[in-house]
Amino acid sequence: xxxxxxxxxxxxxxxxxxxxxxxxxxxxxxxxxxxxxxxxxxxxxxxxxxxxxxxxxxxxxxxxxxxxxxxxxxxxxxxxxxxxxxxxxxxxxxxxxxxxxxxxxxxxxxxxxxxxxxxxxxxxxxxxxxxxxxxxxxxxxxxxxxxxxxxxxxxxxxxxxxxxxxxxxxxxxxxxxxxxxxxxxxxxxxxxxxxxxxxxxxxxxxxxxxxxxxxxxxxxxxxxxxxxxxxxxxxxxxxxxxxxxxxxxxxxxxxxxxxxxxxxxxxxxxxxxxxxxxxxxxxxxxxxxxxxxxxxxxxxxxxxxxxxxxxxxxxxxxxxxxxxxxxxxxxxxxxxxxxxxxxxxxxxxxxxxxxxxxxxxxxxxxxxxxxxxxxxxxx
Ligand SMILES: *Cc1c(COP(=O)(O)O)cnc(C)c1O
Numbered sequence: 001x002x003x004x005x006x007x008x009x010x011x012x013x014x015x016x017x018x019x020x021x022x023x024x025x026x027x028x029x030x031x032x033x034x035x036x037x038x039x040x041x042x043x044x045x046x047x048x049x050x051x052x053x054x055x056x057x058x059x060x061x062x063x064x065x066x067x068x069x070x071x072x073x074x075x076x077x078x079x080x081x082x083x084x085x086x087x088x089x090x091x092x093x094x095x096x097x098x099x100x101x102x103x104x105x106x107x108x109x110x111x112x113x114x115x116x117x118x119x120x121x122x123x124x125x126x127x128x129x130x131x132x133x134x135x136x137x138x139x140x141x142x143x144x145x146x147x148x149x150x151x152x153x154x155x156x157x158x159x160x161x162x163x164x165x166x167x168x169x170x171x172x173x174x175x176x177x178x179x180x181x182x183x184x185x186x187x188x189x190x191x192x193x194x195x196x197x198x199x200x201x202x203x204x205x206x207x208x209x210x211x212x213x214x215x216x217x218x219x220x221x222x223x224x225x226x227x228x229x230x231x232x233x234x235x236x237x238x239x240x241x242x243x244x245x246x247x248x249x250x251x252x253x254x255x256x257x258x259x260x261x262x263x264x265x266x267x268x269x270x271x272x273x274x275x276x277x278x279x280x281x282x283x284x285x286x287x288x289x290x291x292x293x294x295x296x297x298x299x300x301x302x303x304x305x306x307x308x309x310x311x312x313x314x315x316x317x318x319x320x321x322x323x324x325x326x327x328x329x330x331x332x333x334x335x336x337x338x339x340x341x342x343x344x345x346x347x348x349x350x351x352x353x354x355x356x357x358x359x360x361x362x363x364x365x366x367x368x369x370x371x372x373x374x375x376x377x378x379x
Contacts, residue, residue, distance in 0.1 A: 060190020
């Protein structure tokens with residue numbers, strides 16, 4: 001038996017005719033950039049995520065970059081985030097000439113530790129230069145579970161900071177009944193094919209709550225021009241294209257159902273790990289009772305992680321490491337002056353975690369196979 005980490009083919013087969021028709025309609029219309037499909041998808045996604053506005057962009061990475069641009073982050077500014085995330089969360093800060101300030105994560109959810117955040121702010125609160133250059137916080141809703149937003153938003157309000165949610169892995173997730181991406185000033189979504197709502201290429205979207213930010217974002221994604229060839233800002237070229245939007249609109253109709261299946265698969269893994277007596281060796285994901293995780297990834301913490309991964313690969317079971325090198329230790333960020341040991345919880349997670357297959361069409365037989373092979377490895 002082979003179990004891929006992610007198999008996109010069954011989903012494609014299921015709606016193949018609709019998708020091909022949607023692509024054909026765009027080709028027939030020969031309208032490729034910022035057309036009807038993008039406009040409608042923006043409305044539909046805003047609706048799905050309980051946000052006022054949504055702006056289609058070229059990728060999740062650009063969604064973060066454009067959000068920071070729109071709230072005015074620039075050279076000399078500081079932006080708080082975590083080191084245990086995808087590269088783009090941090091590269092967007094650095095590309096704007098700003099400095100990332102890392103806060104370590106919670107050991108069980110892998111999201112930003114609000115106590116660490118509070119502690120950091122208190123530490124710098126008597127240093128005017130640090131506080132005045134601090135512009136924003138980027139909480140990441142890692143693996144599909146929202147960060148603890150209440151304390152984050154309250155700190156942001158108290159110190160006049162903007163909040164940009166990195167919800168690239170968390171479309172549809174909920175925190176105390178609120179949707180991921182709808183709680184901060186901006187919420188960033190990715191339609192990279194492995195995300196819960198994946199396109200046939202790159203794509204992204206920014207959720208915003210204020211008309212002003214929505215307008216600025218729409219200008220920034222077309223080189224900062226409101227009317228063609230007259231530039232109000234220096235923007236970038238970052239647009240969602242019509243073919244992607246047409247595909248995503250069709251897939252969006254099934255997203256809630258697919259997310260339910262991911263959640264059911266996660267529950268089944270939890271049950272199987274319990275039944276097989278592996279819970280001491282395999283730490284299953286912790287989801288807070290106030291959270292609804294959409295399980296973009298099912299990540300467990302294990303002993304001898306790399307050996308397990310090799311063992312599973314030999315048996316045809318796909319896994320992935322999110323993320324092997326925390327960002328404060330990346331070579332390109334050497335200039336920031338961080339060193340090994342600075343963020344022990346992130347560093348430990350990078351050594352011990354492994355993502356197992358969790359996609360909606362994964363079968364019970366496949367899940368039992370994965371769990372039994374993990375069990376074999378440890379006995
Ligand atoms: C995927 C991802 C991004 C970037 O999205 P792209 O569409 O690949 O550019 C940003 N942050 C996180 C946490 C992600 O998982």
